[in-house]
Amino acid sequence: MKVSDLPVICLMGPTASGKTALAIALCQQLNAEIISVDSALVYRGMDIGTAKPTAAELTMAPHHLLDIRDPAGSYSAADFRQDALQLITDIHQRGKIPLLVGGTMLYFKALLEGISALPAADAAVRQQLEAEAREQGWAALHQQLANIDPVAAARIHPNDPQRINRALEVYRLTGQSLTKLTAEKTEPFPFSVHQFAIAPTDRAILHQRIAERFMLMLEQGFEQEVQWLRQRGDLHIDLPSIRCVGYRQMWQYLDGEHSYGQMVEKGIAATRQLAKRQLTWLRGWPNLHWLKSEAELNENLQAVLSSLS
Secondary structure, X not given: OOHHHOEEEEEEOOOOOOHHHHHHHHHHHOOEXXXXXXOOOOEOOOOOOOOOXXXXXXXXXXXXXOOOEOXXXXXXXXXXXXXXXXXXXXXXXXXXXEEEEEOOHHHHHHHHHOOEOOOOXXXXXXXXXXXXXXXXXHHHHHHHHHHHOHHHHHHOOOOOHHHHHHHHXXXXXXXXXXXXXXXXXXXXXXXXXXXXXXXXXXXXXXXXXXXXXXXXXXXXXXXXHHHHHHHOOOXXXXXXXXXXXXHHHHHHHHOOOOOHHHHHHHHHHHHHHHHHHHHHHHHOOOOEEEEEOOOOHHHHHHHHHHHHO
C-alpha cells in the first residue's frame, strides 16, 4: 500500500462537544490508536481543568501526547507536527489506524497543511524580551513588532505577550520577519485523511455543557489542583500552560484579583470564547463530515463507520 493510501482519521470539535466518548467508541470498533490534538493535555499535573481522560477511559483507549511536558515548558505547533507524524507512522507500522482527536485547530492546520520552518525557542532571547517588557511594557514591544513586521503586529493583539514575544524572538534569531518565514511551508500531509467534526446544532446546548463541565471541575478539586501548581514556585500567569482557559481565571482568583463568583463567571465565559473560536475555524474547514453532539453515541459512531466504508 502506498503512503498516500494509508488512512488517518481526524475527529475535531469545540470543547465539551463529546469528542472523547466518540473517540473511545471508535477505538473499540476500529483497530485504532488515539493521538491527542490538544495544547492543554500535553501538560503534566493539569488534569482536572483540562478535562483529561480518566484512568478508566485511558484503559479502554490509550491516548498519545498526554502528559509530555512540564507546565513550566512550552509545546509548539511545530513540536506537535513532528511528534504526530512519527506517531502516525508508528501506528501504521503496527497495522492500526491513527485517530487524531482534539480541538486545537492550529495543531490540525499545522499537521495537515505543513508549517513554516521557524527557529526553535531560545530561552536567552525570551528572557531578554521579558526583561524589556518589564521595563518598557508590552505595548512598547508591540510597537517594535509593528516596525519590523506590520502584518504580524496587525494580527497580534497588543495584550498578547506570548505571541509578541515569539514574533520578536523569531526576528532576533533569524533577522527575518515572522510573516516572511511563515509563508515558507514544510511538505504537506502525505496520508489519506478522513475528517469529522462534532458539535451541537444549538449554541445554547454547548453553553450549557460548558457551564456544567466547569462546575463539575470545581467539584472535582480544580481549585486545589491550581493551588498545587502555584506552590511549585516556578510557574506564573504568562506561561502557555497557565494561560489555558480556566487556569488563568483560577490563578487570578487565588491572587485575589477576583471573587469566587467572578472566577466562575470568567472561567465559563473564557471557555465559551474558546469554543466560539474553535467553531469559527471549523466553519471554514474543507472536507468535513459533521456530527451532532445531541445525537445518540451509537448514531454518530455508525455515521463515522459508514463514511469510512
